Amino acid sequence: MNTIFLDVMKIEVDDPVAFTFFTGYMSMLAASVFFFFERGQVDGKWKTSMLVSGLITGIAAVHYYYMRDYYASGNGTPVALRYIDWTLTVPLMCLEFYLLLKPAGAKASFMWKLIAASVLMLVAGYIGEAFTDGSTAHSVKWGVISAIGYVYVLYSAWLGEAKTLAAASNSPAVAKGINALAWFVLVGWAIYPIGYMAMPGGWLSGMFQPTDVNLFYNIADAINKIGFGLVVYGIATSESK
Numbered sequence: 011m012n013t014i015f016l017d018v019m020k021i022e023v024d025d026p027v028a029f030t031f032f033t034g035y036m037s038m039l040a041a042s043v044f045f046f047f048e049r050g051q052v053d054g055k056w057k058t059s060m061l062v063s064g065l066i067t068g069i070a071a072v073h074y075y076y077m078r079d080y081y082a083s084g085n086g087t088p089v090a091l092r093y094i095d096w097t098l099t100v101p102l103m104c105l106e107f108y109l110l111l112k113p114a115g116a117k118a119s120f121m122w123k124l125i126a127a128s129v130l131m132l133v134a135g136y137i138g139e140a141f142t143d144g145s146t147a148h149s150v151k152w153g154v155i156s157a158i159g160y161v162y163v164l165y166s167a168w169l170g171e172a173k174t175l176a177a178a179s180n181s182p183a184v185a186k187g188i189n190a191l192a193w194f195v196l197v198g199w200a201i202y203p204i205g206y207m208a209m210p211g212g213w214l215s216g217m218f219q220p221t222d223v224n225l226f227y228n229i230a231d232a233i234n235k236i237g238f239g240l241v242v243y244g245i246a247t248s249e250s251k
């Protein structure tokens with residue numbers, strides 16, 4: 011029998027990283043089915059947002075399918091697959107902010123600034139992880155550059171443009187929803203830099219196994235991608251009554 015097939019079937023009982031790759035895949039897939047079907051139940055103006063929610067978890071599900079096998083086949087951390095996934099899904103999360111705030115007057119430039127900041131965050135993070143020489147200097151340098159992009163999104167959601175637009179919105183559901191997304195960016199997104207610090211060379215590396223970074227990323231992805239979608243779903247259903 012071919013060995014790849016055997017490898018991907020193997021989850022060790024003491025391997026939480028493998029476990030979260032498998033459950034991550036299943037929960038992303040289930041969430042997509044949910045968002046796509048529920049899209050039919052909401053008012054027309056919310057359908058695009060629901061579609062984007064399903065696309066975010068759907069794109070992640072496909073990447074988890076491959077990352078799971080990559081890891082289970084003994085290749086370690088799937089850095090490239092991870093960042094390809096994020097490069098597609100994080101800009102879609104910026105699009106969610108824009109779609110929700112468009113009725114309150116959000117301009118396309120608002121979305122592009124968020125996307126530019128998240129691309130900076132991801133490109134720097136990728137250089138930090140993919141081109142590591144194992145040194146703390148490399149890890150910290152690119153981690154700090156990446157954090158600049160993150161802080162911009164955080165600032166926009168809590169004090170900047172997104173916050174101002176949400177306050178101007180005449181829909182209490184949208185204002186509440188944007189506030190919930192801001193919490194996700196503050197708490198849920200903060201799990202990623204902690205995971206990054208767990209990689210070899212990172213500030214917390216002494217406390218973790220080299221592949222434990224995946225544990226942080228897998229848990230954070232499930233919280234943030236499914237959570238963002240559920241916030242959008244909550245707004246859409248409460249506004250569709």
Ligand SMILES: *C/C=C(C)/C=C/C=C(C)/C=C/C1=C(C)CCCC1(C)C
Pocket residue numbers: 096099100103131132134135136138152153154156157160199200202203206231234235
């Ligand atoms: C669905 C995927 C999401 C929401 C990914 C978010 C990723 C981050 C917020 C990553 C942030 C990072 C830093 C702030 C510094 C270290 C490098 C990163 C890329 C892990």
